[in-house]
Amino acid sequence: xxxxxxxxxxxITGLLGLLxxxxxxxxxxxxxxxxxxxxxxxFAAPLVRGLHGAYEATPLPAGSSWLYVVVAVVLLSVILLxxxxxxxxGQGRASLLxxxxxxxxxxxxxxxxxxxxxxxxxxxxxxxxxxxxLHVVTYQYRGITALRVRLFPRKGASPQKLVQDxxxxxxxxxxMVGHHTPVLVHLGAGTRxxxxxxxxxx
Amino acid sequence: xxxxxxxxxDERRFLDEILRRELTxxxxxxxxxxxxxxxLLCVYFLLETxxxxxxxxxxLIDPDEALNWVAGLPGTGPGPVLALGGAVLAMVGFFFxxxxxxxxxxxxxxxxxxxxxxxxxxxxxxxxxxxxxxxxANVSPAQVMVTVARAQVLVNVRPTSGLRVTDDAVERAVTExxxxxxxxxxxxxxxxxxxxxxxxx
Numbered sequence: 001x002x003x004x005x006x007x008x009x010x011x012i013t014g015l016l017g018l019l020x021x022x023x024x025x026x027x028x029x030x031x032x033x034x035x036x037x038x039x040x041x042x043f044a045a046p047l048v049r050g051l052h053g054a055y056e057a058t059p060l061p062a063g064s065s066w067l068y069v070v071v072a073v074v075l076l077s078v079i080l081l082x083x084x085x086x087x088x089x090g091q092g093r094a095s096l097l098x099x100x101x102x103x104x105x106x107x108x109x110x111x112x113x114x115x116x117x118x119x120x121x122x123x124x125x126x127x128x129x130x131x132x133x134l135h136v137v138t139y140q141y142r143g144i145t146a147l148r149v150r151l152f153p154r155k156g157a158s159p160q161k162l163v164q165d166x167x168x169x170x171x172x173x174x175x176m177v178g179h180h181t182p183v184l185v186h187l188g189a190g191t192r193x194x195x196x197x198x199x200x201x202x
Numbered sequence: 203x204x205x206x207x208x209x210x211x212d213e214r215r216f217l218d219e220i221l222r223r224e225l226t227x228x229x230x231x232x233x234x235x236x237x238x239x240x241x242l243l244c245v246y247f248l249l250e251t252x253x254x255x256x257x258x259x260x261x262l263i264d265p266d267e268a269l270n271w272v273a274g275l276p277g278t279g280p281g282p283v284l285a286l287g288g289a290v291l292a293m294v295g296f297f298f299x300x301x302x303x304x305x306x307x308x309x310x311x312x313x314x315x316x317x318x319x320x321x322x323x324x325x326x327x328x329x330x331x332x333x334x335x336x337x338x339a340n341v342s343p344a345q346v347m348v349t350v351a352r353a354q355v356l357v358n359v360r361p362t363s364g365l366r367v368t369d370d371a372v373e374r375a376v377t378e379x380x381x382x383x384x385x386x387x388x389x390x391x392x393x394x395x396x397x398x399x400x401x402x403x
Contacts, residue, residue: 001220009233010302016236017298024292031276031284044273051269060255068255068265075248079241086237089230144208144216156333159313159322160383167318182213183318184220189325 001139001148001184003092008085094140097147098179112177114138117147120176124169130157132192146182152190159187217319221312224321232301307352311385324350327385331355331376335393338375339367345400355380355389363399 029036060066098112118136125131135150149170153162163185174180208216246262254265263271271277276284311327313320332348339346339359347358357376361367373393380391 001223004228004230006223006226006228009229013229013232013236013298014302016240017295017300017302020295021292021299022295024288024290024295027275027288028285028292029288031281031288037276041274048269048273052266063255064257065255068251072248072251072255075244075251079244079248082237082240082244086234089228089233141220142216146216146220153326155329157326158330158379158382159326163313163315163318163320167315170318180207182208182217182220184217184224185315185318185320186224187320187322187326189323189329 001092001141001146002090003141004089005085009089012085092139092141094138094145097138097145097181098177100179112179114147116177117173117181120173121149121166121169124172125166130154130162133190144182146184148184148186150186150188152192153187162187221319221321224319225308225310225312227306227308229301229306232298236298309350311350311352311387311389314384314386322383322385327383328355330383331357331379334375334379335359335372338372340365341367341400350389353387353389355391357391357393358396359393360396361399363401365399367395369393369395 030040031037055065055067058065058067060069063069095114096111097114097117098110101109114136117138118134121134121136125134130153131151132154133152137148137150139146139148149166151162151166153159166185170183250260250263250265250268253260260267309324310321311324313322328348328350331350332343332346335348335357336343336346339361341359341362345360345362349356349358355376357372359367359369359372372395373391376391376393380388
């Protein structure tokens with residue numbers, strides 16, 4: 001439920017994969033099949049000669065050739081764009097659950113922290129034997145504020161019962177906060193569930 | 203920025219999209235690897251380019267010499283090493299391509315709900331089903347193993363020696379629990395009773 005750019009991830013990794021695959025297969029062919037190697041050399045020699053010509057034709061007083069400046073700028077922009085793309089993975093956490101103007105006589109607006117939801121759910125669910133832990137995170141996805149409730153049930157706990165109880169608690173939260181929030185409930189198997197026994201008595 | 207309340211239809215559409223994202227992998231690890239690879243390569247090329255710009259000797263190889271070497275492949279070096287390098291590159295490329303093109307699936311099921319978006323890890327489903335199967339077969343937890351895949355639940359039971367267990371009873375119990383859960387898509391149940399029992403369990 002975060003802002004990871006999934007379409008972009010698939011496109012860029014796919015493009016990079018295709019390029020590497022073609023490059024690798026090309027090297028494989030050139031190194032193993034002599035006719036292909038000859039064809040490659042015949043194809044590449046004029047290109048390299050052309051590049052050397054371009055290099056000689058573009059002198060720079062302080063350095064060698066301003067073609068290198070162009071290459072450096074292109075490389076630098078590729079680096080910056082890649083870093084920006086990687087930094088966008090997993091973004092989208094928000095801290096406020098509610099933020100709205102208050103139409104009363106007093107100035108100001110109403111903000112409610114996402115921690116309120118976490119504290120309320122934690123307090124309400126603390127006595128349960130079939131639950132080992134929970135995390136509540138507020139996310140902002142497509143401009144909509146939503147809650148992600150992660151529950152870690154004990155081994156053997158019935159998921160539908162937990163979901164039922166959490167739903168009624170969330171209704172209470174909506175009433176308390178005075179605002180309805182979309183919620184994702186995720187029942188996960190954490191490492192703690194692996195090392196604890198099933199609940200024997202209820 | 204203000205938080206507004208959505209209409210029920212908009213909220214359902216929003217939750218459905220979130221569900222779809224929760225059930226498929228984000229490929230962020232492949233993306234991270236690809237990004238690191240691209241940045242490292244570009245930083246190295248940038249270094250060599252700037253050295254060549256100021257007529258300094260290259261760090262590992264001069265761009266001029268590198269171009270000549272590429273154009274003269276396979277050159278005089280050991281052929282098998284070059285071929286191996288090509289094969290490794292092609293394999294790395296294949297890995298990225300497959301991770302981008304395959305539809306992919308996380309080990310989770312969605313649990314349809316009128317107002318929430320609910321996803322359950324397959325391990326959680328398996329442990330709940332194992333508990334029911336264990337109670338139905340009257341065996342200890344170590345004698346039951348449940349695997350949950352997208353469309354199939356496989357229940358393996360090793361009965362206690364001397365106590366009669368029918369796979370019908372186990373299957374009925376597990377199916378009942380699955381019905382109560384209401385997973386989507388609903389997996390089919392296969393029960394497998396081991397032919398040998400456990401002594402003294």
